[in-house]
Amino acid sequence: MRVFNSVYGCAGVLGLVLAVGVAASAQDAPDVGPKPPVAVKPMESHIGNLTGHAADAKSNYRRYCAGCHGDYGDANGENAVWLDPKPRDFTIASFKCRSTPTGTLPTDEDLYNTIGRGVTNSNMPIWNALSPHQRADLVAYIKIFSPRWEKEKAGEPIKVPAEPPVTIDGIAHGKALFTKLECWKCHGPHGEGDGPSAATLTDSKDQPIRPYNFALGKDDSRFKCGGTNQDIYKIFMTGVDGTPMPSFADVIQPNDAWDLVHFLRTLQVNRHGKENEVLSAAHGVIPPYVDKNPPPPAAPADSKPPGGGQ
Amino acid sequence: MRMWAQSHLCQKPQRLNSVLAAAFALAFLILGASQSASALPAFARKYGLRCSACHESWPMLNYFGQKFKDNGYQLMNDRDAPIWQNNGYWPVTFRFTPFWSRESVNRVATDQSPTGQQKITNTGFSHGGLDILSGGTLEKNISFLFVPSSDELGSFHFESANVRFDNLLNSPWLNVKVGKFELDSFISEKRSLTLSASGAGYQLFHFIPVGDGNIFGQLGDNQLGVEWMGHSYNDRTRLSITAFNSVDGSPDRPYGQNSYSWFLAGSQAFNTGKLGVQRIGGYAMLGQAPTMYYTSGEAPILGTGVGNKDFYRVGFEGLFYLGSKLDFQVFTQHGSDSAWFGQGYGDILGGANNNPPGSGTELPPGSRRPTWNGAFVETHVVWNPQLTIFQRSEWIRMSQQSTPGTPSNLGNIDNYLIGYRYNPFMTSRAGFAFHNEFSWFRQRGVAPDGVSDLSTNSLMAGFDFAF
Numbered sequence: 001m002r003v004f005n006s007v008y009g010c011a012g013v014l015g016l017v018l019a020v021g022v023a024a025s026a027q028d029a030p031d032v033g034p035k036p037p038v039a040v041k042p043m044e045s046h047i048g049n050l051t052g053h054a055a056d057a058k059s060n061y062r063r064y065c066a067g068c069h070g071d072y073g074d075a076n077g078e079n080a081v082w083l084d085p086k087p088r089d090f091t092i093a094s095f096k097c098r099s100t101p102t103g104t105l106p107t108d109e110d111l112y113n114t115i116g117r118g119v120t121n122s123n124m125p126i127w128n129a130l131s132p133h134q135r136a137d138l139v140a141y142i143k144i145f146s147p148r149w150e151k152e153k154a155g156e157p158i159k160v161p162a163e164p165p166v167t168i169d170g171i172a173h174g175k176a177l178f179t180k181l182e183c184w185k186c187h188g189p190h191g192e193g194d195g196p197s198a199a200t201l202t203d204s205k206d207q208p209i210r211p212y213n214f215a216l217g218k219d220d221s222r223f224k225c226g227g228t229n230q231d232i233y234k235i236f237m238t239g240v241d242g243t244p245m246p247s248f249a250d251v252i253q254p255n256d257a258w259d260l261v262h263f264l265r266t267l268q269v270n271r272h273g274k275e276n277e278v279l280s281a282a283h284g285v286i287p288p289y290v291d292k293n294p295p296p297p298a299a300p301a302d303s304k305p306p307g308g309g310q
Numbered sequence: 311m312r313m314w315a316q317s318h319l320c321q322k323p324q325r326l327n328s329v330l331a332a333a334f335a336l337a338f339l340i341l342g343a344s345q346s347a348s349a350l351p352a353f354a355r356k357y358g359l360r361c362s363a364c365h366e367s368w369p370m371l372n373y374f375g376q377k378f379k380d381n382g383y384q385l386m387n388d389r390d391a392p393i394w395q396n397n398g399y400w401p402v403t404f405r406f407t408p409f410w411s412r413e414s415v416n417r418v419a420t421d422q423s424p425t426g427q428q429k430i431t432n433t434g435f436s437h438g439g440l441d442i443l444s445g446g447t448l449e450k451n452i453s454f455l456f457v458p459s460s461d462e463l464g465s466f467h468f469e470s471a472n473v474r475f476d477n478l479l480n481s482p483w484l485n486v487k488v489g490k491f492e493l494d495s496f497i498s499e500k501r502s503l504t505l506s507a508s509g510a511g512y513q514l515f516h517f518i519p520v521g522d523g524n525i526f527g528q529l530g531d532n533q534l535g536v537e538w539m540g541h542s543y544n545d546r547t548r549l550s551i552t553a554f555n556s557v558d559g560s561p562d563r564p565y566g567q568n569s570y571s572w573f574l575a576g577s578q579a580f581n582t583g584k585l586g587v588q589r590i591g592g593y594a595m596l597g598q599a600p601t602m603y604y605t606s607g608e609a610p611i612l613g614t615g616v617g618n619k620d621f622y623r624v625g626f627e628g629l630f631y632l633g634s635k636l637d638f639q640v641f642t643q644h645g646s647d648s649a650w651f652g653q654g655y656g657d658i659l660g661g662a663n664n665n666p667p668g669s670g671t672e673l674p675p676g677s678r679r680p681t682w683n684g685a686f687v688e689t690h691v692v693w694n695p696q697l698t699i700f701q702r703s704e705w706i707r708m709s710q711q712s713t714p715g716t717p718s719n720l721g722n723i724d725n726y727l728i729g730y731r732y733n734p735f736m737t738s739r740a741g742f743a744f745h746n747e748f749s750w751f752r753q754r755g756v757a758p759d760g761v762s763d764l765s766t767n768s769l770m771a772g773f774d775f776a777f
Contacts, residue, residue: 056584059634063362063695064374067738079358079738118387123358125385128544129374131587134634220480 038071043149045108045139052108052136054144060134061141068123073145075205083123086207093146094204094242097225102239102247104155105148111139113226120222121212158237160230161254166262166274168282169289174263176289177256181248186211191267204242211245217268232261349776350403350443353378354738356395357385361741366637366690367698367731368741368776369501373579373587376496377545382453382476382485383445391450401446407438409745409772413507416765419758427758437462438505441469443776451476455491468561470532483540483549490534490559493573494550495593497627497639499530503690503700508768509727509749512686513704514625514643519680520721520756521712523656523663524647526556526571526599527621533559533573546579548591556599556618564659566615571597577627586631595623601648601655602665610658616667619648619655639688645681649673652680652712674713681710684723699730722754731774740777746770 038058045052062071068083070076073090080087088095097114098106115135118126127135143149164170178184186201188194191214203209212223224240225231236257239247248257265275266286279286349368354361361368364375371379384390392399414431422428439462445455457470472489492500499512515530535554541547556569577591600615625643632638650656653673654663665671686704693699706723729747752765 056634059692059694062736063360067360067363067736068358079360083358118385120388122387123389125357125359125363125374125387127374129372129377131581133581133584133586 038144040141041144041150043140043143045112045136045143047109047112047132047136047139050132050136052133052138052140054137054140057134057137057141060130060138064127064130065138065142069142073142084207085122085203085209086205087124088242089205090142090145092204093148096240096242098155098238098241099157099234100155100238101158101249102241105152107154107157108136108139111142112136115139117222117226119224121210121224158234158249160233161258163229163233163261164255164258166278168278168287170259171263171266171275171279172286172289173256174259174261175286177252177260178263181251181260183260186244187214191215191264201244203244209243214264214267215269218270219272221268221271229258229261229265232264233257236260349405349741350445351738351740351776352401352403352444352446353383354741356399356401356446357389358738360736360738361733362695362736365501366692367503367733368743370503370690371498371501373545377541380485380539380541380545380548381482382451382474383447383455384451384453384476390447392447401444403443403776405441405443405774405776407505407745407772407774408435409437409505409770410435411507411768411770411772414767417757417759417762425759427762440464448473451478481540482543485539485541487537487539488535490532490561491537492532493529493552493595494537494539494548494575495529495627496548496575496577496589496591496629497641497688502688503698503731504702504727504729504747504749505745505772505774506727506729506747506749506768506770508751508766509702509725509747512641513706513723513725514641514684514686517643517645517682517684517706517723519647519652519682519708519712521654522647522651522680523601523654523660524599524621524651525558525657525660526565526569526597527595527623527645527647528558529573529593529595529623531559533571534561535570546587547577549576550574556597562613564612565657566600566603566613569597569599569615569618571595571599579629582631585633586637588631589629590626591628592626593624597621599651599656601650602667602669603658605664605666610664610666612658615658617650617665619650621645621647621651635692637690637692639690640685641688642683642685644683646679647681647712649677649679649712653677676714678710678712678714680708680712682706682708682721686725696733696736697730698732699728701728702726717755720755723752725749725751740775742773742775742777745772745774 040055040058043054066077067079068077068087069090070080075087075089077087093105095106095111098110100106112135115138116126116128118124185195185197188198193211193213195211198211201209201211221227223231223235225235237247237249239245262275265271265273266279349361349365351361364371364378366372378385412431412433414429416429417427418430419427439460441457441459443457447453452473452475454473455470457468458466459469460466468490470491472487472491474485474487476485478484478486492498499515502512504510511530516528518524533554534557535552537550537552539550552573554571555563556571557563557565573593573595575591575593577589579587579589582588598618598620600617601619602617603610604614605611623643623645625641628640630638630640650673655665656662658664684706686702688702689700691699704725708718708721711718711720727747727749729745732744734742734744748769750765750767752763754763755761757764
């Protein structure tokens with residue numbers, strides 16, 4: 001009996017050890033079906049004093065990210081088909097939220113902030129429960145998917161000038177720009193995301209995409225790339241790459257952009273903020289914009305330079 | 311499936327033989343008693359995240375999962391309200407655990423043994439019953455959890471049934487939960503990785519000294535009450551206060567309805583660079599429970615408990631990471647019951663001593679508060695998101711027996727286990743794990759002869775799946 005029990009015990013322990021061995025040999029096994037392993041390039045990220053290493057994020061990428069962004073960063077995770085909007089495709093290294101000019105690579109800090117902030121109006125969660133090092137490592141990891149990170153440097157972050165005071169004239173100017181720049185065609189005349197072009201919009205992967213509905217915003221409202229006025233300013237000046245939202249950096253001046261920011265805040269009618277306070281003080285009416293510094297009048301067509309006679 | 315702690319084996323020496331026999335016969339019933347909070351693929355389907363996003367190894371939560379839970383099963387984005395879900399979405403998960411096991415008890419009272427007790431070992435297949443878990447949001451910031459749970463024979467009870475109002479006044483510090491729920495220890499027995507008969511539950515969550523009649527101080531049993539819980543935006547700071555009836559979670563209040571207990575918990579997490587995020591905290595369970603019952607024909611009348619006496623459990627808990635592959639859970643406890651409980655008064659349903667009001671019964675001379683200290687350390691080696699190897703070592707030591715002259719080590723517990731859990735695949739649709747575990751348990755002086763130690767061991771291998 002004792003021998004029999006010993007055999008039992010040994011068999012049990014052996015089974016445990018063997019099974020652990022077999023299971024361990026499957027480390028980093030592909031999730032579903034055979035796939036070649038992803039080669040982890042020695043990419044790094046630098047956010048303040050943090051240095052992220054791609055090699056340290058391999059497990060966490062599989063744990064947190066691969067279900068949507070895919071094992072190869074190609075936005076083909078098993079859950080991607082169900083998502084709207086689709087997850088970022090890291091193989092093309094085009095990112096929505098940047099402090100850098102349109103078309104350029106974002107800074108490491110841009111990506112780090114996106115991970116910690118999440119992306120509203122999408123399935124991208126707020127990953128601030130991860131430690132700063134984990135997030136920095138993940139920033140380094142997503143660089144392994146595109147050769148752009150080896151060939152290009154991140155763009156130079158744009159400068160965000162100090163925000164001017166909110167005035168009713170500035171709001172009126174912002175409204176005029178909203179009309180002139182045809183923001184309303186997508187976002188709608190009242191910022192409700194129902195402009196005449198809204199239904200036709202697609203992203204860079206030809207997926208339908210909806211313009212932002214400002215009117216839904218309350219005090220806790222968030223934009224894709226941050227909730228502060230500075231964040232909205234950056235959206236104007238850098239655009240949202242991969243979507244129809246262009247950069248207006250070549251079209252408007254910094255003060256124009258601030259006026260536009262202040263006007264857009266008034267479209268968030270349920271939000272308590274200084275912009276709506278200024279609007280309330282003006283009895284809720286945005287006056288017609290009057291350009292106090294109009295460009296000099298064009299010269300008459302029939303004028304001739306002085307002294308230009310024959 | 312209600313957790314059944316080993317310490318129950320030994321709380322009534324005079325009934326030990328029958329209890330042991332029943333325990334042995336029911337080995338399969340208690341084996342694999344799954345922890346009915348567990349993992350919910352329904353959440354994964356709702357948000358499109360893999361189980362591994364919220365679970366270090368399901369059902370154990372990681373920091374992201376803990377934050378999700380503390381936000382009322384919300385990611386705090388615009389996809390939380392159920393209006394975002396496909397009409398066909400069904401917030402329901404089933405958990406089932408078929409397994410094979412080998413169970414052994416070193417001393418069982420038998421008529422066939424010349425000494426009156428012998429070692430008994432058996433093996434066989436069984437399953438752990440069925441948990442049906444439904445949880446999610448009724449509306450933004452109103453969440454619920456509803457868990458009908460059965461044993462192997464299909465006998466259901468409500469393990470959890472609660473509704474929570476989250477982020478009141480737009481503050482993460484104002485969350486209120488009402489109903490039946492798990493107490494807010496961030497080391498959760500309901501989400502423990504262990505499944506074997508001798509190691510499924512945390513002994514400290516259910517410990518009752520030998521001969522003690524206080525069943526009301528079990529941290530591991532879901533309780534009926536109301537909880538305030540608050541946390542910082544990133545969940546690094548957590549606080550909670552729970553008030554609940556001292557009825558050990560029984561909704562029909564068989565013990566009475568005028569006894570309340572409190573559970574207070576707080577913890578703080580902090581970043582330690584590459585090591586990871588560490589969390590330390592403390593808890594206190596302060597309660598009163600009845601020791602006397604009115605009688606009719608000398609039989610106690612259920613629901614008439616009076617004569618409240620006090621008890622408490624206090625301790626520290628910590629979750630420490632050494633990099634991304636190794637972590638330790640540490641849990642300590644100092645516990646004490648009123649001498650009345652120590653002398654067997656309290657649990658009238660369990661056959662405790664009865665002391666009708668006005669009977670003038672007095673405690674035996676020299677009766678003291680039973681008091682103990684305990685701790686466990688659970689280690690997880692997260693080899694990769696699919697494979698976790700774990701061990702737990704747990705010790706409970708009596709520091710004062712209720713009855714003078716009782717051996718000082720009577721009821722002391724040692725419990726050790728080791729195992730691993732392997733997920734063959736990772737998706738956002740279902741959880742599936744191969745589970746293999748060996749556990750060993752010993753309690754001093756509670757064998758049928760009343761002198762020897764009782765030890766059990768359990769080897770189990772099975773499939774744990776939730777879908």
